[in-house]
Amino acid sequence: MVQFIAVLQSWVDELGVKLLVTDVHAYIFIAVTSVVFLTGLSLIFRSTDAVEAEEAKEIKDKSEAAAPTPVTPEETISEEVVAEKMDEVVKEVFKEDPVEKVGPSWSERLKKGLSRSRSEVWGKLGGIFTSGKIDDDALEEIEEILYGADIGPATAQELIDALQEEVKKEGFGEDQFKAFLKNFLKEKMKSVQENIDSSLFEYKKAEPGLPKVIMIVGVNGAGKTTTIGKLATKLTNQGANVVVGACDTFRAAAVDQLQVWCDRAGAKMIRAKEGANPSGVGYDALSEAMSSNADYCILDTAGRLHTAENLMVELAKSKNVLKKLMPDAPHQVLLVIDAITGQNAIRQAEEFNKALDLTGLIFTKCDGSSKAGSAVAIVQKLQVPITYIGVGENVEDLNEFALNDYIDALVGN
Ligand SMILES: Nc1nc2c(ncn2[C@@H]2O[C@H](COP(=O)(O)OP(=O)(O)OP(=O)(O)O)[C@@H](O)[C@H]2O)c(=O)[nH]1
Ligand SMILES: [Mg+2]
The missing domain is CATH 1.10.287 (Helix Hairpins)
Known part of the structure; x- marks a missing residue:
């Protein structure tokens, strides 16, 4: 200190x-x-x-306010509840109509497709009976309408003759006339229509064997390629394995058009090798179908006029070349007919039949024509059945030709 x-x-x-x-x-x-x-x-x-x-207190207070309400173990949200909540959110966001949108049925498409023929031609027949009695004038009027309906003069005359007997019966009126008309037309086609090979429509997986070969022919623009696209789609949808041959070697665009359809259908398309001719493509397509165990081999051919003799000969050659690989091929040769052609289609069909021995007809574009009644005349004349009918450009617009449905849609109920 x-x-x-x-x-x-x-x-x-x-x-x-x-x-x-x-x-x-x-x-x-x-x-x-x-x-x-x-x-x-x-x-x-x-x-x-x-x-x-x-500061610590302030932070604690803030974090407590931001934190979710504590959940006790009993209140723990289950996965189901979460999923339910999510569904509600999704439904709210995508407020969609819960009812599945279904397109028109085939019978609706057929009725709509034949509406022009029905209203412009066949529908007029029923109206004649509104006066109550059938006299000579009425019969004459019916005859005129029938001629215009493209069922062919012979069939029209036959119908008038039978009708003259019917009208004599007591109480024969509009309903009886419609029933008579439908029955008459069905009878004219029935026996021929019964010859259709049902395997054309239904692919039965249980049926083993070599591919079924279908050759499609017709005049230019009749609807061959479109029909093949629709047909291939129908078959692949049933589980069939389909190979398509693009034998129209004249137009590059025709091959591209077919390729689009085949891609959509899930069918394999065989196109021409450099410089190959139509027969060669058909041959290649069938050998591919055989080696890949395909169920169907469908050949698209170039359109040609039935009057072009050299082209008709070439078509016959294309048909015959297939026999080198499979003696019974082709199993079907189907002529595509544009319904707009009306009565003139008979000439076409006769020439194609002469060159190729047709097994069936496909009646297309019935939706744009008032001449769908010509089917009756063609079937009668050729004695070859109509296998398919086309009533539009969509894939669903092709279906097997069912005689009763066709006549009902044509004449009306
Ligand atoms: N409205 C309607 N159009 C059709 C139908 N079928 C085909 N078409 C149309 O008719 C046109 C010609 O059809 P394609 O399939 O190219 O005819 P194609 O016989 O292959 O013609 P080419 O190969 O040139 O001889 C196309 O525009 C098709 O969409 C049908 O049933 N209804
Ligand atoms: Mg074509």
Whole structure:
């Protein structure tokens, strides 16, 4: 202590001031200084702690407010509840009609397709009976309409003869006439229509064997390629394996058109190798179908006029070349007929039949024509059945030709 005072005295001496302190004074001074110093320190530390504590409290309060309400174990949300909630959200977002949208049925398509023929020709027949009696004038009017209906003069005359007997019956009116008309037309086609090979429509997986070969022919633009696209789709949809031969080697666009249909249908298309002729493509397509165990081999041919003799000979050659691979091929040779052609289609059909021995007909574009009744005349004349009927450009617009449905849609109920 004495030393401490001496040190202080020496500093003060240097400043020229005399320090008048005793030991007691020094002790008191040091004690007071120490107390002040320590109090100051504690105050500093205490204030830091308070700020930190306050900040911590503030953070805690904030995080508690932001945090979700605590969930007790009993309230734990199950996966089902989550899925249900998600469904509700999805339904809300995609407010869609829950009823599946289904296109028109085939019978609706057929009725709509034949509506022109029905309203412009066949529908007029029923109206004749509104007067109540059938006299000679009425019969003449019926005969005229029938001629215009493209069922052929012979069939029209036959119908009039039979009708003259019918009208003599008691109570023969409009309903009886419609029933008579439908029955007459069905009978004219029935025996021929019964000869259709049902495997053309239905692919039965259980039936093993070599591919069924179908050759499609017709005049330019009749609807061959479109029909093949629709037909291939029908068959692949049933699980069949289909190979299509693009034998129309005249037009590159025809091959591309067919390729689009085949891609959609899931059918394999065989196209011409460099410089190949139509017969060669048919041959290649059939050998591919045989080696890949396909169920069907469908050949698209180039359109040609039935009067172009050299082209008809070429078609017959294409048909015969297939026999080198499969003696009974082709199993079907189908002529595509545009319904708009009307009565003239008989000439076409006769020539194609002469060159190729047709096994069936496909009646297309019935939707754009008022001449759908010509089917009756063609079937009667050729004694070859109609296998398919086309009533539009969509894939669903082709279906097997069902005689009763066709006549009902043509004449009306
Ligand atoms: N409205 C209607 N159009 C059809 C129908 N079938 C085919 N078509 C249309 O008729 C046109 C000709 O059809 P294609 O399939 O190219 O005829 P194609 O016989 O292959 O013609 P080519 O190969 O040139 O001889 C196309 O525009 C088809 O969409 C049908 O049933 N109804
Ligand atoms: Mg074509």
